[in-house]
Amino acid sequence: MRFEDKSILVFGPLMFVSDRYGDASDSLTEPKGLFWYDTRCVRSLDLRINGEVPNLLTTDEDAVDRRRFGLTLTDVETAGLFQHPRHFVFITRTQLLDPHGFIDALDIRSFTPRRYPLDITFRWGLDFADVSEIRHPGLKPVIHRAIVARRSARSMEFVYRGRDRRRYSCLIQSSLSAGRLSPEGFRVRITLPPRASLQFSIGIIPEVQPWAAASPSTRRSKPATRPARLSLTPLIRRQERSRTRWLAAGAAILSDDPAFDRRIRHAWDDLRCLELPIGRHSVPSAGVPFFHAPFGRDMIITAFSLLPFRPQVAEQTLRFLARWQGRVRNVYREEEPGKILHELRVGERARTGRVPHSPYYGSSDVTLLFATLLHEYFLWSGDVGFVREMAPSLSAALRWAEAYGDADGDSWIEYDAVPGRGLIHKGWKDSRDSLMDDRGNPPHPPLRLVEIQGYWADALERSSQVFEAIKDHPQAALCSQRARVLKSRIEKQFWVPSRRSFALALDGHRRPIRSVTSNAGHLLFSGAVTAAVARRIRNRLFANDMHSGWGIRTLSSLDPAYHPLHYHRGTVWPHDNAVIAFGLARYGMTSDAASLLHSLGGAFARLPSRRWPELFAGFSRAEHPAPVPYPLACAPQAWSAAALFLLLRSSLGLFANAPAGRVELRNPVLPAGVRRLEIKNLRVGRTVGDLLLAPDDSRWTLRSGPRVILRSH
Secondary structure, three states, rough: OOOHOEEEEEEEOEEEEEEOOEOOOOOOOOOOOOOOOEEEEEEEEEEEEEEEOOOEEEOOOOOOEEEEEEEEEEEEEEOOOOOOOOEEEEEEEEEEOOOOOOEEEEEEOOOOOOEEEEEEEEEEEEEEEEEHHOOOOOOOOOOOOEEEEEEOOOOOEEEEEOOOEEEEEEEEEEEEOOOOOOOEEEEEEEEOOOOEEEEEEEEEEEEEEOOOOOOOOOOOOHHHHHHOOOOOOHHHHHHHHHHHHHOOOOOOOEEEHHHHHHHHHHHHHHHHHEEEEEOOEEEEOOOOOOOOOEEEHHHHHHHHHHHOOOOOHHHHHHHHHHOOOOOEEOOOOOOOOOOOOOOOOOHHHHHHOOOOOOOOOOOOHHHHHHHHHHHHHHHHHHHHHHHHHHHHHHHHHHHHHHHHOOOOOOOOOOEOOOOOOOOOOOOOOOOOOOOOOOOOOOOHHHHHEEHHHHHHHHHHHHHHHHHHHOOHHHHHHHHHHHHHHHHHHHHHHHEEHHOOOOOEOOOOOOOEEEOOEHHHHHHHHOOOOOOHHHHHHHHOOOOOOOOOOOOOOOOOOOOOOOOOOOOOOEHHHHHHHHHHHHHHHOOHHHHHHHHHHHHHHHHHHHHHOOOOOOOOOOOOOOOOOOEEOOOOOOOOOOHHHHHHHHHHHHHOEEEEHHOOEEEOOOOOOOOOOOOOEEEEEEEEEEEOOOOEEEEEEEEEEEEEOOOOOOEEO
């Protein structure tokens, strides 16, 4: 499927991937069809009217859980009425996802004064394939699935008994009493009176219980016993009410710039629809279509980005990751005691051990970022009780870093890049050939990535403050002392004067890998360098070979390995830029953070999807007046949507210290085009207030809770 032909709907565990007409044509290897968690229930779904694919006139893509297509029919002979092709039947096809399933609704209107015959067919195919089989079609052994179809008056139920002893089922229903349902589809023949209309819907309700021991509140009834709700208008109203309730549970961001407000609205909508219920928790899915699952790194960065505006995401994320924290050593899944998961899958292949993602732990940075998120959550919530509850998980994470992350005892966190054993690279740039030296060659392992050392120093420093809060003073002092030593070593051993930058990593011989990358910018996020060095990092990142005009590239355009369309070697990632922006704000460089928000905002306005994808190409703004899309970018993507909020926070220099009763604005800079910005229902500890920002006027209005001091400097 070509980039421009893809249409994706997502809401919670449901995802529907189709072409631009709303059809999901039969494919064994492309991520098309209707998915429930990691199982593709419906492989194909095609609409034909009078034997033809209707012509597409318009598409409404304003929401990610609902899409509307404007279609028409063309005919040259209708009882001699037309001498030339005319569009005389208009079809509104609305596809919608909600907690109960997928709805495909048709509203067919005839504008001809004659009776008009219609032959309407929905054709479908089901396979209950695991998502890993679709992404990697060469996986062995192949699972052959026997699907049983059962028909009743107005529904078809398809059932498969999995090798994981789960019952996979899918109920398909029609709102029309006329027509014929079969295992292959639905067909109805009807004649429309002159200038008449016809409305009906097809409902698809998948049922795959992803948890063997689900609580009664999360266990769903069998679909065959529940009628589908196929009336479109009530479903849309319920969808809007759900959206309103969700938004009311967080802070509201309002400005005097409609374009900026529209970006905020799109980002909130993406994040709402990517919330994934997992047992007792609700956590951000990484992104669709390829990564619609919990990924530890993506969850942490997303939760961190949203903390001032939606702190419950961080709480849920921390609880979830603590629940799945490593307990034993397992080479296949790369699990180790205290380690935080990389990826969790709940499909048939994961549950039967055919893939290691149950969960898989193959990252070296996520465990350190867990400590970062816990402390940042404490700064905004002031919740000592929660921190005390998480303290055992924090201690286990630090022990992992010492015993397993730093396996050779040199105080650096390293990993072996071993082909054929899970992910080769264990940082956020984790594609097979993401890291190259300054000659364009793969580096010699084990690797000590520069940003991971910064995360490690930051984790120690933040953990020190967490231990102080729960009165563990000896552990606090130890962490603080180790953080200071590590920060000084990073600057001494990773700085490359000839490149005016920090090395990408130290290789297996502890020699600097001299490639100039965005990784160095993450040292700002971690506060791992002095203010003078931070300014040098800033200058290097904003040079023309690193900054495309749309954002900071992952790799310098002067590097031999640079490729503007490579996944990790020259593209621009919104979340990467947001992490760097937060680091700039941490050092008081909020005007530079605001310039990144402005650059990425310009890209947002010119991208066809009108939302920030996972990444886009690294071509310079001088080469292309609009950002070049990356062909397989996920969109929506959680940490890309959340990047807008971290960029905004960084531009404003917005920091909190709830235990001290303080919220700060450090050198605040309003986004370009915005003259007045309000953040309503901002939570700092047990205090809720409204923050108003305008030129020469910053005000904090208390709504409820203890007094909090606003400091603007």
